[in-house]
Amino acid sequence: MFVSELRFDCFADTTISLAEQAINNLLEAWRANGQVLGREFAIALHEGSFRVRVLLPEDHSLANRHNSPWAKQAISQLSQAKLLAPREKLLGQDINSEISCSEPPSWQLLYTSYVHMCSPLRSGDSLLPIPLYQLPATFNGDHKQLIRWQTEWQACDELQMASATAAEFAALHELSDIDSDLFRRGWDLRGRIEYLTKTPTYYYLYRVGGKSREQELQRPCPRCGNHHWYQPEPLLELFHFRCDNCRIVSNLSWDFQ
Incomplete structure (x- = not known):
């Protein structure tokens, strides 16, 4: 598994409650599709942007081709909270977790x-x-x-x-x-x-x-x-x-x- 940091930048004035709702909606959509793991996500406001670290099954888990209809809708709705689509920074492999299966299983x-x-x-x-x-x-x-x-x-x-x-x-x-x-x-x-x-x-x-x-x-x-x-x-x-x-x-x- 991999640790990644997501950065949500504002393109206009917004509120913490609007940003929180939009970001959590996207994180929940990703979680429901198995793209991010875990149940709780800490969102930090730092230097005018919102940042969150997530655990991913693979280094490409958040690629658009993996997104569910809910995740795609959640990304499009970020603009309503005056947020840009997240920038992803892959921090590296999580040393405390397993790697994901890369080969088609026989069962x-x-x-x-x-x-x-x-x-x-x-x-x-x-x-x-x-x-x-x-x-x-x-x-x-x-x-x-x-x-x-x-x-x-x-x-x-x-x-x-x-x-x-x-x-x-x-x-x-x-x-x-x-x-x-x-x-x-x-x-x-x-x-x-x-x-x-x-x-x-x-x-x-x-x-x-x-x-x-x-x-x-x-x-x-x-x-x-x-x-x-x-x-x-x-x-x-x-x-x-x-x-x-x-x-x-x-x-x-x-x-x-």
């Missing part, structure tokens, strides 16, 4: 966690994140629904990792049960992505608990009952189960690793 999966800011779509060959703007829009011109699903998955993951309140069990249900709302929406998004990309796309089903390692190794696919989805050699050193029929991958329960 891919939806996988995220509360510590990840990158795309929730990963290459099945390398587990590297795939920038969402490289895909056809999943719904309504961008990937907002996929970003929303990722945000909710991460919130549940953080709750269950904290293990501090009764909310842990509700969060764990959303992450690991196929009858949860989070699974249903994520699995449907997975199917949409597979249809659009023509690439086998899987859903990561979180697994913790179980009575014993022996029973865990024999557990069937929770969706179709397939008893032959265990992988003697874990895929990507992480996924011990894969059901090709249901497009689900899962880990050996963390209690027995």
